[in-house]
Amino acid sequence: DSGVTQTPKHLITATGQRVTLRCSPRSGDLSVYWYQQSLDQGLQFLIQYYNGEERAKGNILERFSAQQFPDLHSELNLSSLELGDSALYFCASSGGGGNEQFFGPGTRLTVL
Amino acid sequence: KNEVEQSPQNLTAQEGEFITINCSYSVGISALHWLQQHPGGGIVSLFMLSSGKKKHGRLIATINIQEKHSSLHITASHPRDSAVYICAVRSNGNQFYFGTGTSLTVIP
Numbered sequence: 001d002s003g004v005t006q007t008p009k010h011l012i013t014a015t016g017q018r019v020t021l022r023c024s025p026r027s028g029d030l031s032v033y034w035y036q037q038s039l040d041q042g043l044q045f046l047i048q049y050y051n052g053e054e055r056a057k058g059n060i061l062e063r064f065s066a067q068q069f070p071d072l073h074s075e076l077n078l079s080s081l082e083l084g085d086s087a088l089y090f091c092a093s094s095g096g097g098g099n100e101q102f103f104g105p106g107t108r109l110t111v112l
Numbered sequence: 113k114n115e116v117e118q119s120p121q122n123l124t125a126q127e128g129e130f131i132t133i134n135c136s137y138s139v140g141i142s143a144l145h146w147l148q149q150h151p152g153g154g155i156v157s158l159f160m161l162s163s164g165k166k167k168h169g170r171l172i173a174t175i176n177i178q179e180k181h182s183s184l185h186i187t188a189s190h191p192r193d194s195a196v197y198i199c200a201v202r203s204n205g206n207q208f209y210f211g212t213g214t215s216l217t218v219i220p
Binding site for chain 2: 056
């Protein structure tokens, strides 16, 4: 158990819908990272937050947004969902920007 | 062109064998990570390194910054080592790039 929690575990929804994925980092970790893992593209970095501020942005689509709240949990919002958004979404946390990351169990999103 | 290349893509070994997985990257980095992903999907960070060599139990990771190359070694491999091993780098521009992974199967 990494200490990082993600909810929900599984999510099935329809095209055009909007969903919110939630991540709670390990106690004391200030950085949260979001990743997408799909069958055709592998793991991709989406975005990083550090203590509530956006620190780095990767291949995050404009339809996606994220934020980190004062209690350090983070949410990833995915809107206008398309079939190609079906993937595993991982959250990871670390104590700082350059430290080892601890991964959550992931949320499996299926868009029908 | 991928920023991170791994080899081999697939690897089958007999229990007890010494295993090496290679990773080459093309960008300037601040750190390199080796990750392990089991069939259930969970990801575990094995190593984070920026120079030299690290060892955890039967696992050893090395990095050569000048050659932009890293290796992950598993000594005395065991069936429980069967997993996908992923190399990832954090670039100097604060981006993360991932290799496509090496699928390892260790046969008893």
